[in-house]
Amino acid sequence: MSHIPTTLFDKVWDAHVVRKIEDGPDVLFIDRHFIHEVTSPVAFLGLQTRGISVMFPERTFATADHNTPTLNQHLPVEDPLSANQLKALEENTAKYGISHWGLNNPKNGIVHVVGPENGITLPGMTIVCGDSHTSTHGAFGAIAFGIGTSEVEMVLSSQCIMQPKPKKMRITINGKLGKGVVPKDVPLFILSQISASGATGYFIEFAGEVFENMSMEGRMTVCNLSIEMGARGGMIAPDETTYNYLKGREKSPKEEAWNQSLAYWQTLKTDAGAVFDAELSFHANEIEPQITYGTNPGLGTGISKNIPLANAVKDGEASYKKSLAYMGFAENEKLIGKQVDYVFLGSCTNGRIEDFRAFATIVKGRKKADNITAWLVPGSHIVEAQIKEEGILDILTEAGFSLRQPGCSACLAMNDDKIPAGKYAVSTSNRNFEGRQGPGARTLLASPLVAAAAAVTGVITDPRDLL
Amino acid sequence: MAYDTFTILKSTAVPLPIENVDTDQIIPARFLKATKREGFGDNLFRDWRYNADNTPKTDFVLNNSIYSGKILVGGKNFGSGSSREHAAWAIYDYGFRCVISSFFADIFKNNALNIGILPVTVSAEFLDKIFKSIEANATAEFEVNLVEQTVSIIATGEKESFVINGYKKHNMINGFDDIDYLQSMKEEIKSFVATTAY
Numbered sequence: 001m002s003h004i005p006t007t008l009f010d011k012v013w014d015a016h017v018v019r020k021i022e023d024g025p026d027v028l029f030i031d032r033h034f035i036h037e038v039t040s041p042v043a044f045l046g047l048q049t050r051g052i053s054v055m056f057p058e059r060t061f062a063t064a065d066h067n068t069p070t071l072n073q074h075l076p077v078e079d080p081l082s083a084n085q086l087k088a089l090e091e092n093t094a095k096y097g098i099s100h101w102g103l104n105n106p107k108n109g110i111v112h113v114v115g116p117e118n119g120i121t122l123p124g125m126t127i128v129c130g131d132s133h134t135s136t137h138g139a140f141g142a143i144a145f146g147i148g149t150s151e152v153e154m155v156l157s158s159q160c161i162m163q164p165k166p167k168k169m170r171i172t173i174n175g176k177l178g179k180g181v182v183p184k185d186v187p188l189f190i191l192s193q194i195s196a197s198g199a200t201g202y203f204i205e206f207a208g209e210v211f212e213n214m215s216m217e218g219r220m221t222v223c224n225l226s227i228e229m230g231a232r233g234g235m236i237a238p239d240e241t242t243y244n245y246l247k248g249r250e251k252s253p254k255e256e257a258w259n260q261s262l263a264y265w266q267t268l269k270t271d272a273g274a275v276f277d278a279e280l281s282f283h284a285n286e287i288e289p290q291i292t293y294g295t296n297p298g299l300g301t302g303i304s305k306n307i308p309l310a311n312a313v314k315d316g317e318a319s320y321k322k323s324l325a326y327m328g329f330a331e332n333e334k335l336i337g338k339q340v341d342y343v344f345l346g347s348c349t350n351g352r353i354e355d356f357r358a359f360a361t362i363v364k365g366r367k368k369a370d371n372i373t374a375w376l377v378p379g380s381h382i383v384e385a386q387i388k389e390e391g392i393l394d395i396l397t398e399a400g401f402s403l404r405q406p407g408c409s410a411c412l413a414m415n416d417d418k419i420p421a422g423k424y425a426v427s428t429s430n431r432n433f434e435g436r437q438g439p440g441a442r443t444l445l446a447s448p449l450v451a452a453a454a455a456v457t458g459v460i461t462d463p464r465d466l467l
Numbered sequence: 468m469a470y471d472t473f474t475i476l477k478s479t480a481v482p483l484p485i486e487n488v489d490t491d492q493i494i495p496a497r498f499l500k501a502t503k504r505e506g507f508g509d510n511l512f513r514d515w516r517y518n519a520d521n522t523p524k525t526d527f528v529l530n531n532s533i534y535s536g537k538i539l540v541g542g543k544n545f546g547s548g549s550s551r552e553h554a555a556w557a558i559y560d561y562g563f564r565c566v567i568s569s570f571f572a573d574i575f576k577n578n579a580l581n582i583g584i585l586p587v588t589v590s591a592e593f594l595d596k597i598f599k600s601i602e603a604n605a606t607a608e609f610e611v612n613l614v615e616q617t618v619s620i621i622a623t624g625e626k627e628s629f630v631i632n633g634y635k636k637h638n639m640i641n642g643f644d645d646i647d648y649l650q651s652m653k654e655e656i657k658s659f660v661a662t663t664a665y
Contacts, residue, residue, distance in 0.1 A: 015663070042504045042552075045504075067500060081500035081501070084500070085502060121568075132549050148552035148555070148578035158650065197544040315487065316542070414592075433494070
C-alpha cells in the first residue's frame with residue numbers, strides 16, 4: 001500500500017480507470033449515466049447505424065426536462081419538434097430497457113434535481129450526462145461532468161468514455177457567510193474573481209468551513225456552477241450532511257449495504273498533504289449578495305457595487321464592451337434600483353425546496369410588483385409537492401405569484417418560456433449568455449433572495465434590506 | 468462510424484475575434500430540437516448572423532463574402548458553456564474542419580475531436596498574427612499540418628507547433644473513432660465491472 005497523500009479526486013478517478021492509453025486519454029468506467037430528450041436521440045441513432053446495443057441499461061436513467069412545457073403538462077405537447085424528441089426518448093428507452101421518467105411521471109423533473117433526490121447519485125461514483133451542469137452531482141463527492149452526444153453513445157455502448165485526466169484545483173473558503181448571503185452567491189463571487197475560464201482544464205475540490213457548513217442543496221448549487229468557471233467539474237467531500245441527506249432515499253443503499261457504503265464513503269476525502277495543481281482561497285466575509293451585469297457568468301459583482309471599470313475585468317476590453325452594449329449598461333453604473341421586467345426562480349442551479357423557502361422568506365407579507373412577470377418553476381414534481389405541503393404555495397399565492405410545472409424552462413428557453421427581446425430578467429439559473437433566455441433577452445444571474453427582492457420591488461434590490 | 472481523415476489542411480480562414488464564444492451563440496437552444504445531426508449549419512451563429520426578421524446582419528463575418536474557408540479562427544475561451552455537441556455539428560455542417568483559438572473550453576474540444584474537427588490551440592501572440600494577416604488580406608492562406616503538428620501563415624512563413632495527444636492524432640489521421648476502440652475492449656470492461664464499488 002502506498003502512503004502518498006492523495007486527493008479525493010484522484011481516489012475516485014483512479015478507481016474507475018479501466019485502461020490507460022499511452023500518450024492518450026484514460027478509459028474511464030461510468031457508474032451512472034443520465035440522459036434527456038435533447039442530447040440522446042443522435043446517440044441512439046448511432047447505435048442503430050453501427051448495429052450495436054446498450055451494454056448496461058440498468059446504469060442509465062432518463063428524464064424529460066429540456067424542452068417540456070411548464071403549463072398544462074397533461075395536454076399533448078404542442079410543438080411538433082419537441083413532441084418528437086420526447087417520443088424518441090420514450091421509444092429509445094423502451095427499446096433498450098432503460099428507466100424513463102417522462103412527462104407526467106411522478107418522478108419527472110430536471111435531471112440534476114431528480115438524480116440526487118431519488119438517491120441515484122452516490123459518493124465516489126463517476127456520473128455523466130449530455131448536459132454540462134452534470135457537475136451538480138459533485139456535491140456528493142462524485143466525479144460528475146457533462147459530455148457530448150458522441151460520448152453518450154460511448155457510455156450507452158460500453159459504459160466507458162475516453163478522458164484525459166484533468167488537473168486538480170482546490171478552492172478553500174473559510175469563515176461564516178453573512179446575512180442574506182446564500183450558497184448561490186459563493187460560486188458567483190468565485191466567478192467574478194477568476195473569470196468564466198479561470199478553472200478551464202481543472203477539476204475543482206471545494207473545501208473549507210463555508211462548504212462544510214452548507215446543506216446538500218447548497219453544495220449542489222455550488223458544484224452546478226463549477227462548469228461556469230470553465231472547470232470540468234467540482235466536488236465536495238462527503239460527510240455527515242451527505243449521509244443524512246442520502247439515508248432513506250429511494251435508491252440509496254439499505255441495511256447491510258448502507259453500512260458497507262458508509263465505510264467506503266468515509267474514505268472519500270483528500271489526505272492531509274495531498275498536492276493540487278492550483279490552490280485558491282477566499283474568506284467568507286469578502287462575499288456579499290452577488291449579481292451579474294454582463295453576458296458571461298464571470299461578469300458579476302457584489303450587489304451594492306457599481307459595474308466594474310473595463311480595466312478591472314479579466315475579459316478583453318472588446319468582449320467587455322460588447323457585453324455591456326448587449327445589456328444596455330454603462331461602465332461604472334450603479335446596479336441597485338435598475339428596473340427589472342422578469343424574475344425566474346428555478347433550474348438545476350436553484351430549483352430545489354431550499355430555494356423556494358428562501359424566495360418565500362422575502363415575499364411573505366409583501367406583494368409582487370406590478371411591472372414584474374414572475375416564472376416560478378420547481379425542479380421536480382417532488383419539489384412541487386414539498387412546496388405545497390410546507391405551505392409555501394400559500395405564501396406565494398397570497399403575494400400574487402403562481403407556480404408552474406417542473407422543467408428546465410426559461411434557463412435555456414427551449415420551450416415557450418422565453419424572455420422577450422430587450423427585457424431584463426433576474427434569474428436564478430446559471431447562464432447569462434446573449435439570447436440564452438430568449439433572443440435578445442438580458443439576464444442578470446443572482447440568488448433566490450435577490451430574485452425575490454426584485455420580484456416584490458420591481459427593481460434590483462439588496463435583499464439584506466428586506467430581511 | 469469513421470469520420471473524415473485529417474492530415475494537412477490548406478485553406479483561407481474566417482475570423483471571429485471575440486472572446487468567450489459560447490455554444491449558445493454557436494447554436495441557440497431553440498434549434499436543438501432535431502433528432503439527426505445534419506442540417507445545423509444553417510443556424511450556425513444564428514442570432515449574430517440574422518436579424519429577428521431573418522434578414523442577414525450584414526456586419527457579421529459569415530455574411531461577408533470576402534471571407535471563406537475551412538478554418539474558423541476564434542478568440543480566447545472558444546466553445547464555453549453548454550455541452551451540446553450540436554455546436555460542433557453546426558460548425559462541421561457549415562463546412563469548417565478546423566477551429567483555431569488561443570484557448571478552448573474542455574467539453575467543446577472533446578466534442579470537436581469526436582466528430583472530426585481539429586481544434587488547434589496556438590499562443591495568444593500567434594493568434595493575433597493570424598487575425599492581423601486576415602485583416603491585411605481576407606484571402607490569406609494558412610496550413611494546418613496534423614502530421615507535423617504545426618500551423619503556418621503561408622504569406623509570411625511564420626509557423627507555430629500545437630499539442631495533440633498521440634491517440635487522438637492517430638485517430639484523426641486515420642478516421643478512427645473512440646466507439647470502435649471501446650467496442651474492442653468489451654471483455655476487459657466486463658471484467659472491470661466486477662471490481663467496482665457500484
